[in-house]
Amino acid sequence: MARKTSPTQRAVVTVAAWSIGFLIFLPILWTVILSFKSETDAIRTPLQVLSAPWTTASYAEVQARSNYGAHFMNSVIISVGSTVLALIVAIPAAWAMAFQPGRRTKDLLMWMLSTKMMPAVGVLIPIYLMFRDFGLLDTRIGLTVVMTLINLPIVVWMLYTYFREIPSEILEAARMDGASLGKEILYVLTPMAVPGIASTLLLNVILAWNEAFWTLQLTTSKAAPLTAFIASYSSPEGLFYAKLSAASTMAIAPILILGWFSQKQLVRGLTFGAVK
C-alpha cells in the first residue's frame, strides 16, 4: 500500500470507486428517499421524485396500519434470543475444544459444520408437521428454538476460532502464581474471551435477523419477524411505493448500523478464520 501514486491516478481511482460505490448503494439510498415522499410522488420519474416535497407520513401510516413495532420486537426477540441461547450451549463446547483438544476434536468440528450444509428443505416437512401438532406454528418460542439450532454450528465454530488464539501459556503462568481455577477463568480467560464472544454475538444477530426461510415458513402474523412482515408487501400492497419503502427502511436500518460496526469481524467470522 506504500506505493507512490500520482495525483491524477488517485483522482481517477477516486472517481471510479465513488461511482461504483454509489451505484451499489443506490437501491438502498433510493428506498430511503422514496420513504420520505408521498404515495403519488413516489411513482413519478426519478427527477420528479427528487424535487417532490418531503414528508414522514408513510412512517406513521405503516405503524398505524400494520403495527410495525410488534414485528420489530419479534425480530429482536428471535434474533437476540436465539443467539444468546446458542452462545450458552456453544461457549462450554468451544472452550473445551480449544483448550482440551482431543483426537476427535477436529472430526467433531467438521461434523458440526456439516449439519449446516443440510438444505432446510430436507427437514421442512417434519418440522412443519411437528410445529403444527405441538401448536408451535406462528410462535416466537418455536422459531427461536429453530434459529438456535440452525446457528449453533456457526456459533461453535466462530467461538472456537477466537478461543484457539488465546495463548495457553498464560494459563500456566496464572497457575504458577497460585491462581485457583475460578480466579483463572474470571480474571485471566474471561477478559481475553470477551471480544471473540462479542463479535460472534454481533454476527449471529445479523444472520438471524435476516434469515428468511424458516421465518417465512413457520410464522404468519403473530410471531412474524420483519422478514415475514415485509414479504406480505409482495403483492398487491407492494404497489404502495412510499409505504413499502418506509417499512423496508425501518426493517433494514437497525441491522445496517450494526453491520457497519461489525465490518472488521465479518471477514474473519464468516470464513471461520480462513481469511483474516
Added chain:
Amino acid sequence: MATAHSRALARLMVSPSVILLLLWMIVPLGMTVYFSFLRYNLLMPGMETWAGFDNYYYFATQPSFWIALKNTLYLVLGVLAITVIGGIALALLLNQPFWGQGIVRVMIIAPFFVMPTVSALVWKNFFMNPVNGMFAHLAKALGFAPLDFLSQAPLMSIILIVSWSWLPFATLILLTALQSLDSEQMEAAEMDGAGWLSRFRYLTLPHLTRSITVVVLIQTIFLLSIFAEILVTTNGGPGVASTNLPFLVYSQSLLSFDVGGGSAGGIIAVILANIVAIFLMRMIGKNLDA
C-alpha cells in the same frame, strides 16, 4: 496436562451441543426419509400407504424437476460468476489509494446486511417494475420500450438481485486478502519490467486462490437454498421458469400437500448439497491444520 478428570469435564462441556445437533439432524431427517417412502397427502390424513421408491420416481421424472435442477444450477453458477469476477475487479480498484475510502467501503458493504425479502421487493418494485420502476423510466427517457424483467427474464432478474446481495461479501473477502499481498514483491516485478497483466496473472491471482475458493464454497451453500427472493418476486413463475429445487419442494409439499413427493424431493436436495459440501469440508479441514 490433560488428566482423566479434565477430559471428562471437557466431554461434559461439549455434549450439550453435540446432543442438540444430533437430535436436530437425525429426528427430522429420519422422518423425511420415512415420509419419502409413503403415499402421504395432507388432505387425506390417516390414509398413508407404503409407496417404495414411487415418490422418487415421480418426483424425478416430472418435467418441472429437471427445469428446477437446471435453474438451481444457473442460479448458483450465474451468481458465482458475477460476484467472483466483479469482486476481484472491485477489490483491485478499492485496494488503491483514493479519497474517502472509508465511506466507499461502507456503501459497498451495505447490501450484504439487507434482508432477502427487502432486497427482492426493492428491486422488483422500484427498479424492475415495467411501469414505475427506475429501469422503465430510464428506458423511456432513452426512447426504448421498457422491459418487464420478472416475466420476460425471470431467472436472469433473480440472479441479478442475488448477486447484488453477495457482491459485497466477495469484495470484502478478496480485498482483505489483497491487503496482505507483499508489495515489495510487486515492486520488484514492476522494476523487472513485468506488465500489469502478467503481474496480475503470476502474482495477484495465485495469492487470491485460497480466498476465491472460500468465497465460492461458502456462497454455494447459501445459493443452493435460495428461497425468499423467489417467493416474493416471481413465486417460481411464470410457470416454473424461475423455480429452483428448494422452491419446488416447498410448493409440492406445503402448497399441493403432497408430503411423500415433497419429502422425496427434499432428500434429493440433501444428497445434491452433500456432494457440494464434501468439497467445502475438505477445504476448511486443510485450513484447520495450517
